[in-house]
């Protein structure tokens with residue numbers, strides 16, 4: 001009905017500095033109520049073509065600006081997002097289902113910081129120079145932006161991960177066409193409204209909304225987009241690799257994980273338990289870095305399990321806009337069913353569900369009855385070869401198993417196809433160092449989790465990705481290097 005459609009938020013693509021309507025739209029749900037509340041452009045080849053053209057046209061001017069000029073613009077954009085932090089946080093929470101507290105303290109502050117960080121780091125890179133005196137030569141390297149960057153991001157940390165790509169791409173002088181997840185497009189659209197005020201010239205940042213299969217693939221296959229930075233699932237990355245192969249595109253792929261936490265019997269459990277709860281259940285367990293296999297040394301296994309489960313039961317699940325809630329809604333009904341199905345499979349295999357799904361009851365307020373909620377779930381006695389210990393679940397579910405020796409746990413932790421992040425808990429420095437060295441994982445946190453210095457490389461091994469992002473790594477990805485030799 002008219003009255004109904006009027007109430008919906010309708011997004012538009014942002015191309016060449018203008019908001020443009022699309023011929024068809026997709027429904028977007030509020031995960032905490034199950035209602036359609038927003039319509040997202042269902043872009044395809046035509047829209048991507050227009051966006052790539054706008055980005056190509058903007059490239060000569062943007063790429064010839066000095067790093068300092070670009071830095072000033074990025075800082076201005078950071079200030080503008082920060083000024084609207086509360087509105088962005090509310091929108092992210094409503095669109096994604098995450099708690100307002102998480103959006104306020106993690107997602108949006110980090111999106112702001114992404115722009116500030118690259119506004120600064122772009123001013124401090126140096127290139128190499130070597131001298132070959134006997135040949136009368138000096139060699140030096142020179143770096144230039146590549147061109148139009150295609151950026152594709154997932155739904156779990158929408159603005160946070162999108163800006164982690166946009167900021168370095170444009171700081172280096174590229175222009176971009178971004179495609180956020182069709183399930184979480186609102187904050188990207190809100191950011192577009194601030195670009196002009198920040199001084200970002202028309203066409204430098206273009207955003208096309210739509211599905212992966214249509215809009216995403218059109219971007220991946222476009223001959224004038226020489227590089228694709230993608231964060232999402234391993235399956236999609238395989239498809240992107242195939243589709244981009246005929247063009248020999250430069251790819252950065254940040255993918256899934258099946259992250260272990262290894263807890264030795266000399267770990268400080270008063271520190272370890274709250275952090276491992278967060279690493280398992282923060283953002284509904286929908287973070288690529290979330291722990292989902294907890295290996296506990298035999299001597300403290302029972303004590304750990306008892307304390308961990310007791311604390312997990314205290315996590316409050318419900319309306320994400322309630323600031324006292326710890327766990328919001330999962331992204332979609334389909335995803336909720338998928339996460340639940342893993343718990344059922346574990347039970348069928350004889351594992352024990354100690355709390356959460358199927359064991360405890362969840363009470364929701366009247367407005368949230370149709371939302372996609374699930375209790376933090378702890379599973380014990382799962383076999384290493386079970387799908388719950390091998391596949392990425394990406395929800396508030398974690399498996400706890402016992403181990404005996406250091407040698408054994410390293411082998412078991414490494415025996416999955418993924419290699420993104422691991423945590424190691426022990427008060428023995430020699431041991432944490434030894435174990436960290438041998439884990440097949442792009443990131444290893446010892447006695448902490450998700451403490452990041454953006455200067456250093458971020459990314460995964462094995463099926464968790466190709467390439468790294470960070471100050472120097474993103475600079476290298478988003479620029480083309482040339483070696484120049486000068487002879488007297």
Ligand code: NAD
Pocket residue numbers: 152153154155156157161179180181182210211212213215216217220231232233234235236237239240254255256257287288392394420460464465
């Ligand atoms: P997804 O792969 O389904 O989608 C990611 C993005 O790719 C979306 O924008 C989607 O529309 C697009 N896409 C889908 N098919 C495409 C295609 N054929 N061509 C081009 N684009 C396409 O992932 P998701 O479900 O949105 O996100 C969850 C996944 O992301 C999890 O596996 C998670 O571990 C991973 N992730 C990884 C990191 C990291 O930094 N390593 C960070 C966050 C999330």
